[in-house]
Amino acid sequence: MSSDLHVDGVTKHFGDVRAVDDVSFTVEEGTFVTLLGPSGCGKTTTLRMIAGYETPTTGRVTLGDRDITDEKPYQRPTSMVFQSYALFPHKTVGENVGFGLKMRDVPSEERDRRVAEILELVELPGTEDRAIDELSGGQQQRIALARSLVIEPEVLLLDEPLGALDLKLRKNMQVELKDLQEELGITFVYVTHDQEEALTMSDEIVILNDGRIEQRGTPAEIYESPRTRFVAEFIGDTNLLDGTYVATDSGAYLECGSVEFPVEPNPAAESGATLSVSIRPEKVSLEESAARNGGSTETDITLDGVVDDVIYQGNVAKIHVRIGDSELISERHVVNSTDLPTPGSECRVRWTKEHADVLVE
Amino acid sequence: MSTADGLQERLGLNSDVSLGLKTAAVLTYVFLYGPIFVILVMSFDAGRYGLRWEFSPEWYLNLATRGDLIGSLWLSLQIGVVVMIVSTVLAVVAAFGLVRFDWPRRKGALSTYLIFVPLTLPIIIYGIGLFVFFSQLGLGRGFIPIVIGHVMYTFPFATLVVAAGVIDLDRSLEEAAMDLGADPITTFREVTIPALMPNIVAAALFSFTLSFDEFLISFFVSGAGSIPLPVRIWGMVRADIEPEVYAISVVVLVISMTIAVIATRLRRF
Ligand SMILES: Nc1ncnc2c1ncn2[C@@H]1O[C@H](COP(=O)(O)OP(=O)(O)O)[C@@H](O)[C@H]1O
Numbered sequence: 001m002s003s004d005l006h007v008d009g010v011t012k013h014f015g016d017v018r019a020v021d022d023v024s025f026t027v028e029e030g031t032f033v034t035l036l037g038p039s040g041c042g043k044t045t046t047l048r049m050i051a052g053y054e055t056p057t058t059g060r061v062t063l064g065d066r067d068i069t070d071e072k073p074y075q076r077p078t079s080m081v082f083q084s085y086a087l088f089p090h091k092t093v094g095e096n097v098g099f100g101l102k103m104r105d106v107p108s109e110e111r112d113r114r115v116a117e118i119l120e121l122v123e124l125p126g127t128e129d130r131a132i133d134e135l136s137g138g139q140q141q142r143i144a145l146a147r148s149l150v151i152e153p154e155v156l157l158l159d160e161p162l163g164a165l166d167l168k169l170r171k172n173m174q175v176e177l178k179d180l181q182e183e184l185g186i187t188f189v190y191v192t193h194d195q196e197e198a199l200t201m202s203d204e205i206v207i208l209n210d211g212r213i214e215q216r217g218t219p220a221e222i223y224e225s226p227r228t229r230f231v232a233e234f235i236g237d238t239n240l241l242d243g244t245y246v247a248t249d250s251g252a253y254l255e256c257g258s259v260e261f262p263v264e265p266n267p268a269a270e271s272g273a274t275l276s277v278s279i280r281p282e283k284v285s286l287e288e289s290a291a292r293n294g295g296s297t298e299t300d301i302t303l304d305g306v307v308d309d310v311i312y313q314g315n316v317a318k319i320h321v322r323i324g325d326s327e328l329i330s331e332r333h334v335v336n337s338t339d340l341p342t343p344g345s346e347c348r349v350r351w352t353k354e355h356a357d358v359l360v361e
Numbered sequence: 362m363s364t365a366d367g368l369q370e371r372l373g374l375n376s377d378v379s380l381g382l383k384t385a386a387v388l389t390y391v392f393l394y395g396p397i398f399v400i401l402v403m404s405f406d407a408g409r410y411g412l413r414w415e416f417s418p419e420w421y422l423n424l425a426t427r428g429d430l431i432g433s434l435w436l437s438l439q440i441g442v443v444v445m446i447v448s449t450v451l452a453v454v455a456a457f458g459l460v461r462f463d464w465p466r467r468k469g470a471l472s473t474y475l476i477f478v479p480l481t482l483p484i485i486i487y488g489i490g491l492f493v494f495f496s497q498l499g500l501g502r503g504f505i506p507i508v509i510g511h512v513m514y515t516f517p518f519a520t521l522v523v524a525a526g527v528i529d530l531d532r533s534l535e536e537a538a539m540d541l542g543a544d545p546i547t548t549f550r551e552v553t554i555p556a557l558m559p560n561i562v563a564a565a566l567f568s569f570t571l572s573f574d575e576f577l578i579s580f581f582v583s584g585a586g587s588i589p590l591p592v593r594i595w596g597m598v599r600a601d602i603e604p605e606v607y608a609i610s611v612v613v614l615v616i617s618m619t620i621a622v623i624a625t626r627l628r629r630f
């Protein structure tokens with residue numbers, strides 16, 4: 001039987017605050033799904049409703065065929081790794097990790113064996129008798145993970161588990177966590193406000209903003225086809241061109257000050273609306289001088305401009321180009337720094353129509 | 362004196378002022394510990410009225426024959442232990458009630474205030490009130506009234522100490538326990554109480570010492586058969602100080618200081 005996790009129309013009010021607003025998503029069994037969004041957008045509240053610490057005001061949470069909305073945390077086959085780790089300070093590492101097994105009345109020999117196994121898995125073998133405060137932050141993180149994994153939960157919930165670690169350790173742990181998840185095949189629901197972390201680890205990303213889902217999709221879908229201005233700005237860097245969207249029978253285009261160019265029609269946008277188009281900097285190529293003839297074709301957009309600024313960053317360079325009233329950034333890999341254009345020179349930018357996304361608010 | 366040195370550095374004081382500060386500091390300690398020192402010296406003085414000090418353990422040895430003093434000491438210890446247990450248990454309950462109960466707007470502040478207001482009242486009013494109250498109830502004087510009186514007196518202090526721990530307690534510890542399969546009662550036993558243990562022990566020691574030293578309430582509600590040590594000592598010093606009083610005072614001092622040392626060694630408070 002499949003045990004996909006369904007969050008179905010869940011809303012949570014705290015007094016007048018609507019922390020989570022009609023959120024629905026499915027986490028397929030054995031996948032890694034990330035709830036991503038800025039601080040205060042309702043990620044933790046959503047996770048706590050899956051764990052059972054909060055009851056939804058409306059909506060259901062189901063695991064396979066089992067409705068767990070009203071089950072207590074200790075009745076659910078979920079386990080949570082807290083940002084603060086929440087390790088029991090008065091218990092040893094072994095007692096911490098074995099706690100869940102003890103609660104399940106697992107006999108002590110089997111308990112010791114499974115604790116030893118899981119400590120091996122998180123690369124801290126033989127630490128059973130250590131005190132929690134003897135461990136470093138990274139080690140505590142692993143112990144918290146081991147404590148949750150040892151009870152073999154169907155769903156592991158992780159609330160910004162790497163937030164307290166330094167950058168290098170965090171990068172390592174991202175890869176390790178992802179490998180561990182694939183190896184064990186446990187469903188992971190991961191919460192973070194770090195878009196890079198989400199892109200690195202997830203099979204699917206659910207982007208939350210102000211209690212609502214902005215967009216869901218694979219990392220590539222989210223990055224390459226953002227649907228709202230919020231998503232385009234939150235994930236990675238992007239160029240936003242503001243203008244009037246015009247849809248006709250023969251296609252759609254954006255009037256952007258003195259220039260206009262064709263775009264992929266977006267059924268969610270109304271003709272005549274003022275909106276933005278997002279183009280990732282690395283999708284914008286740059287040709288020096290307006291040497292080549294011809295304007296935009298139906299799939300290939302070219303616009304003339306002037307180089308405003310060149311920002312050299314080692315392996316990449318960001319070239320700021322002024323086009324009418326707008327500015328576009330073109331990013332390229334640098335092989336020879338002498339090949340970069342000089343500010344003030346005339347140039348032409350080019351992108352493929354499918355790389356420009358018409359955004360709604 | 363490091364405080365004096367620090368002040369001197371910060372204010373750029375000259376050595377005369379520094380000397381003055383040091384003298385003041387020393388005098389403060391003399392003032393604080395002088396009376397205790399006097400008691401200690403007197404308790405080993407052989408001459409009852411003599412002008413010359415001469416060492417003798419006589420008064421300590423005499424204590425063994427003073428059934429009244431030993432009886433009162435034993436009673437005070439018993440009262441202290443009972444008060445400690447009752448007061449600490451009540452304090453744990455009250456602390457959770459105050460901190461964790463979802464109080465309606467403003468009622469929370471009021472309940473907190475009502476628990477702590479006795480801390481600010483003159484204890485003598487308490488003593489008189491209890492005396493009248495117990496007389497009306499026909500309970501009179503003795504062990505039970507003293508215990509009740511002491512618990513009312515120590516309970517707010519104990520609650521304060523435990524509540525500080527409950528406020529600081531990381532809620533996610535309890536959530537983690539439940540997450541791992543512990544029901545609320547198991548969570549309380551396995552995680553909440555152990556995490557609060559330093560505060561609970563401190564509250565217990567606090568309650569014991571407050572009760573052990575308490576005089577005013579005991580004075581009003583102690584009776585013929587049950588006279589706690591502070592009341593007994595007060596009775597003995599009214600006319601002419603018997604030397605055994607010094608000896609028993611030193612015994613009390615040692616007990617109190619031992620407990621104070623234990624309490625201060627508990628790191629978290
Ligand atoms: N227990 C609570 N009581 C009142 N408001 C809360 C509570 N928990 C969260 N909130 C509010 O709900 C919103 C979402 O919070 P949260 O889920 O913690 O966001 P995130 O984890 O994305 O930072 C915030 O506005 C927060 O202030």
Ligand SMILES: [Mg+2]
Nearest residue numbers: 040043044045
């Ligand atoms: Mg959060």
